[in-house]
Amino acid sequence: MRLARKRPWVVVGLGLGLALATMAACGSGSSGSSGMPDENAATGTPIKVGFFRPDSGVATLPGVGAGMKAAVSYVNGELGGIDGHPIAVEDCSIDGTPETTISCANKFVQDGVVAAFDGFNLSSSAGVDTLVAAKIPLIGQIPFDQTTGSKAEGRLFFGAPQASFLVGALQGFKAEGMTSATLTVQDTPSGHNTVDTELKPLAAAMGIKATGLYFSPTNPNFSAVASTIASTSPDVAGLIASPSESICTQLVRNLRSIGYKGAVFVAACTAFIKSDPASAPGATLYSSIWLPGSEKNAPAEVGQQIALATKYIDKAGGPADYYAYGQFATVVDFAKGLATAASTDELTGQTVLTTLRSLKDFPSFLGPRITCGIPTTPDCTTQMLLFTVEKDLTLKPVSGGWITPLPAILSTIPGAS
Incomplete structure (x- = not known):
């Protein structure tokens, strides 16, 4: 079915400290509640x-x-x-x-x-x-x-690149004395590819035993997934990547409800911190950027x-x-x-x-x-952040700041370095 074409939209906001205005088309400027034009609004050719x-x-x-x-x-x-x-x-x-x-x-x-x-x-x-x-x-x-x-x-x-987050996380786990990880991902061709070509070889290169599991993208049973993960007795359990915040929340809640006491890894999810604060402390998440909650540990x-x-x-x-x-x-x-x-x-x-x-x-x-434009990779950096959720629900970088994944490990993945 052919997708309906839409008109381009241009959103014009007023300066910091003023009211936000949104417009559905570009023009000669924008006005706030005062009726005065915004002196910063872009008016050139879109x-x-x-x-x-x-x-x-x-x-x-x-x-x-x-x-x-x-x-x-x-x-x-x-x-x-x-x-x-x-x-x-x-x-x-x-x-x-x-x-x-x-x-x-x-x-x-x-x-x-x-x-x-x-x-x-x-x-x-x-x-x-x-x-x-x-x-x-x-x-x-x-x-x-x-x-x-x-x-x-x-x-x-x-x-x-994707591989940086796995390598960086595995480095962080190993630095904390963890030697085994059981991680799950959606049961899709992309998910299997990530487990087979990234998780397993990267973990093996770093001396960590890694197990990859899959959940249904349409009808996941996280109670069963959590039980299967826990049965492998890993040092760290959780998600390689998550298609939604609700999946993170469900998996964390189910892991804790069956008595799993090890480290929980939640990919790039953050909503579970507010939705299930009792289960959040001790969880680990990765990110390509600094996130809300990390302010006291950030520049x-x-x-x-x-x-x-x-x-x-x-x-x-x-x-x-x-x-x-x-x-x-x-x-x-x-x-x-x-x-x-x-x-x-x-x-x-x-x-x-x-x-x-x-x-x-x-x-x-x-x-x-x-620094962008490296001929062998589309990515402008390999650095990533690995946060742990503190008891006060703030985010603390595992290494104090940016983690640079080992170049020798990344070089085994096409496009990663």
Whole structure:
């Protein structure tokens, strides 16, 4: 079925400390409740981008849409756009299947976008060839599709590759004396690929016994999954990756309810901390960025960035989860990175990719300093954060800050270094 085409949307927000205004089209400016125009609002020719929006199917991630809306509001309003040019978004719904990804990639070509935001798409590789042929770069935070992350052609991710999070987490576990891990993931081809080509070989290279288990993407039984995990008596148990926050909450609750006392690993989930605070302390999660709750352990400027992102994400309607902050950071890095171009008046897909690949020692939003354009990888860094949930429900970095996964281990995974 052909997806309905939508008009591009441009969100224009007022400056920090003023009321947020959202508009469905670009124009000569925006007005707040006072009726006065916002002096920072972008009024130049819009920069049209595509957005793979994961808002249907089993891979629904509402935080991604909230983060996109919030970031565009911030960039177009408070930052004045990209050198005066507002971001105009052509969004397209995906459900995690190759079919919807292909349909959206074709739509973006027809719409003439100069970049397409990945949106944590599990099937992004299905549309890469179409985008590459049209010279439209794919931009994201983490390549959730391992095939997409295996090559650098026509794509760029501001965060680390998938393998970094597994390697970094395993390094953290080993440093704390853990020698066995049983982790679960969705029962999909991508999930099996992650277990067979990443988890098992990476753990073996680090001297950790790893077991991979699977749960149904449509009808998971987390009571049974938790029991199976616990039966292996691992030092650490949990998720390799999670398609939703509710899955994390259910698994953590079931592991604790059957008496599992070991370490719990919850991928990039955070909502369980509020929804089930009694089970949260002691859990470990990974992230490509600093997250709310980590402020007391983060640099001062990070706390300011978290507050800024939270303000806009809340006004966008949330949820304020990892995916919202990750997408927010991606759009901000995209905008600030493109602002370094000699001219933004006539951007093309090729100039967008060339400009972003030229970023060196770039201070990413909520992330580390990054260097892009490495020929062997689409990722601008390999660094990641591993947090433990404290008794007061704050987040503490396992190593005090950024973890750099062992290069020798990462080099065994195509595109990871």
